[in-house]
Amino acid sequence: MSARVLLVGLGGTIATAAADGMPSLTAQQLVSAVPGLDATGIELDVRDLRNLPGASLGFDDLAELVRLIRAASVTGVVVTQGTDTIEETAYLLDLLHDGAQPVVVTGAMRNASLAGADGPANILAAVRVAASPQARDLGCLVVMADEIHAAARVRKTHATSLGAFTSANGGPLGYVSEGTVRIVQRPVRREAGRGLPEGGTAPRVGLIVATLGDDGSSLPVLAEGLDGLVVAGFGVGHVPATWVEHLAAVARRIPVVLASRTGAGFVATATYGFAGSERDLISNGLLAAGGLDAYKARLLLLILLWHGVGRAEITEAFGRT
Numbered sequence: 001m002s003a004r005v006l007l008v009g010l011g012g013t014i015a016t017a018a019a020d021g022m023p024s025l026t027a028q029q030l031v032s033a034v035p036g037l038d039a040t041g042i043e044l045d046v047r048d049l050r051n052l053p054g055a056s057l058g059f060d061d062l063a064e065l066v067r068l069i070r071a072a073s074v075t076g077v078v079v080t081q082g083t084d085t086i087e088e089t090a091y092l093l094d095l096l097h098d099g100a101q102p103v104v105v106t107g108a109m110r111n112a113s114l115a116g117a118d119g120p121a122n123i124l125a126a127v128r129v130a131a132s133p134q135a136r137d138l139g140c141l142v143v144m145a146d147e148i149h150a151a152a153r154v155r156k157t158h159a160t161s162l163g164a165f166t167s168a169n170g171g172p173l174g175y176v177s178e179g180t181v182r183i184v185q186r187p188v189r190r191e192a193g194r195g196l197p198e199g200g201t202a203p204r205v206g207l208i209v210a211t212l213g214d215d216g217s218s219l220p221v222l223a224e225g226l227d228g229l230v231v232a233g234f235g236v237g238h239v240p241a242t243w244v245e246h247l248a249a250v251a252r253r254i255p256v257v258l259a260s261r262t263g264a265g266f267v268a269t270a271t272y273g274f275a276g277s278e279r280d281l282i283s284n285g286l287l288a289a290g291g292l293d294a295y296k297a298r299l300l301l302l303i304l305l306w307h308g309v310g311r312a313e314i315t316e317a318f319g320r321t
């Protein structure tokens with residue numbers, strides 16, 4: 001039996017062709033522009049869900065997508081969307097998707113009207129990965145420029161380059177080479193399969209970035225009304241000494257997770273001891289984000305809170321990252 005892939009369009013540069021710079025192409029138009037797709041023999045179900053810029057996608061859009069994926073009886077799923085938010089939407093899908101079939105997110109750095117538009121090649125590679133038995137049980141993947149990235153690690157690290165997507169801690173999981181899917185490494189664990197939270201609205205989880213000379217006096221106001229907070233600290237997880245009392249007060253009320261603003265490596269837990277160091281912050285109730293970057297740490301905290309998970313389990317979940 002041939003593989004069957006559901007392709008869902010959400011918009012983005014990949015769906016943009018006209019001079020107005022707005023996403024307007026249908027998913028079927030995207031698919032029709034891919035040379036060699038028919039020859040793969042992979043059957044496609046094509047759906048339009050949204051036609052939005054990546055920046056305007058929200059939790060409701062993603063929840064609808066997850067329901068669509070759950071209802072589909074297919075080998076795998078491809079999602080086309082704006083690249084601006086792929087690193088977040090893909091990780092959210094990874095946390096929510098509880099099936100074995102791969103969910104592959106892709107997009108384009110150059111719109112369809114430009115010389116060297118990368119959308120068609122990215123769709124072809126993404127469909128091949130979604131149809132591949134090798135990609136089963138890997139959760140959500142991001143396929144761009146013939147590289148296969150784990151949703152938990154991938155980041156957009158360049159504003160315009162065709163090679164904008166990189167996975168700092170460990171590199172891609174694999175590649176598409178001459179049309180063949182080659183998985184070269186599998187993640188040792190995946191924080192996933194929690195499913196879509198039943199009812200309720202998404203908790204409000206904020207993200208604050210440590211910056212030079214900021215005295216932290218705005219922190220109490222910024223944290224007001226939040227259900228959780230992520231701090232993107234300097235280096236291995238540091239903030240100005242003046243931030244500590246404010247963050248300690250916030251951490252007594254809501255979970256506060258300490259990540260690194262560097263975008264790679266791991267938050268320390270036992271190296272530095274000065275005021276504002278990782279040890280100081282952890283002793284004041286902050287939780288270390290491990291190898292998750294600040295954007296992904298925010299989404300993990302949000303989903304855990306949405307599921308009503310308590311502090312002990314939140315600490316355990318971040319301890320596994």
Ligand code: ASP
Binds near residue numbers: 053055081
């Ligand atoms: N602005 C675009 C977006 O919708 C960028 C892209 O798709 O590459 O995210």
